[in-house]
Amino acid sequence: MSKLKHDRLLAFHVEGKFLGFTVDRDSTPKYLQLEVATGQLRIKIAKQSRFRLGSTLKPGDRIEVFGEQKFKYETGEFKLKADRIHKLTANSDNDSDRQPENGKVKIVACYKPGCLKKGGSKLVSVLEGVLRDRGLGDRVTIQTTGCLKRCSQAPNLILKPDNLSLNNMTPEAAIAALLERVDEHFA
Structure with a gap:
């Protein structure tokens, strides 16, 4: 029986409720938090999408995320990285996006x-x-x-x-x- 000794990449697609961003030290969104039926996911955002997303997504928006999941052999964890993110619906809890x-x-x-x-x-x-x-x-x-x-x-x-x-x-x-x-x- 052989064991895998290298990381594996697999595609993923998930839909859920956007909860917010985790930002890096210059306030750029680096990860997004997504609520799905099974709990919460933390997904890294591709660099080319980080600035654009910070101004378009609001907590409560329904989004779909496409990307790669990497299975880290050494830790036994999956790491998710988004390649594409699409807003499906706006936050229904927010009556007016124009309220500061x-x-x-x-x-x-x-x-x-x-x-x-x-x-x-x-x-x-x-x-x-x-x-x-x-x-x-x-x-x-x-x-x-x-x-x-x-x-x-x-x-x-x-x-x-x-x-x-x-x-x-x-x-x-x-x-x-x-x-x-x-x-x-x-x-």
Whole structure:
């Protein structure tokens, strides 16, 4: 009787309820948590999908995941890695995707060298000043993140919860877009 002494790859397809992300140190989604009939799964996300998914999936969404499962011979564990993820239905618990999470509008700002060289650092600094000067710190947060994959259009921001992309923005234009969103959400 021979034993397998190497890892084995097998394809998988699973559907379930998206519970949330596990992020790495720069707040990039690295794993997703999925609730299935038999419990919960932790699935690693392919690098090319990480930034796109962070802005499209919300807890409670029904999704299907395709990928590879690797059986680790040494540990006897299966490791799952997603190649493709598709949203099947939106979260039915959420009446309005436009309601700010925790009552706040969030600005996600790329803080990688490409955006920083094209004014990203100044843009974030100016936005922080405007928020402070107008007393909006309790309504708007700024989160820096890794590359948003739009380097040619730098600097790059995303306004949440609308997932509005702001590219190649001057501080003045970004402030105008931000204040418009804040007025919409808190009017």
